Amino acid sequence: MFIRAYLRASTDDQDAGRAREYLEEFVAGHGKTIASSYMENASGSHADRPELIRLLKDARRGDVLLVESIDRLSRMDDQAWQSLKAAIDSRGIRIVAVDLPTSHQGITAQSGDEFTDRMLAAINYMMIDMMAAIARKDYQQRRLRQEQGIAKAKHSGVYKGRPADLELRKRVRELLAAGLGIRAVARHAQCSTTTVMKVRDELAAI
Secondary structure, X not given: OOEEEXXXXXXXXXXXXXXHHHHHHHHHOOOOOOOEEEEEXXXXXXXXXXXXXXXXHHOOOOOEEEEOOHHXXXXXXXXXXXXXXXXXXXXXXXXXXXXXXXXXHHHOOOOOOHHHHHHHHHHHXXXXXXXXXXXXXXXXXXXXXXXXXXXXXXXXXXXXXXXOOHHHHHHHHHHHHOOOOHHHHHHHHOXXXXXXXXXXXXXXXX
């Protein structure tokens, strides 16, 4: 069994690696080890996440996609989530979320009873879909509160926005111009792949 851990943080200010030890302890409790980890700082509402895409390309049938919680995998709208889930299913990958006990059978031995195993799998799929929907709703509500807060701050004349890191963007542009790939640029510039893609898109629009 090949367990691939996916660790995602939402912003550049968060550390996607903070959950690594937690996931390692979880699989160790089941007598397993994590074979490969994929870490990135990116929004769960976006489907275009380089490390998640790389994980799907690397994965083989029977592999486990391990996450701390379903919201680490998806905060996407239903259409994007169904597309991602279809890609996962087509590769025969099993999703295991630490905070979703029904998914834990993905790293434990099956019961041997086909009916029981199929029932558990059906329940797990239903629970994963439900958790993905809850994650999306939470994301939308937080965005709404944020927008309302910004609107209020602008109305009061106190909103300043988030200043761009000009030196970082300059460094990213230089590395992109040198022909480095997105992950390599992010590593050398010590920023997220999301930041690199934003700068790349800005350059393409010039």
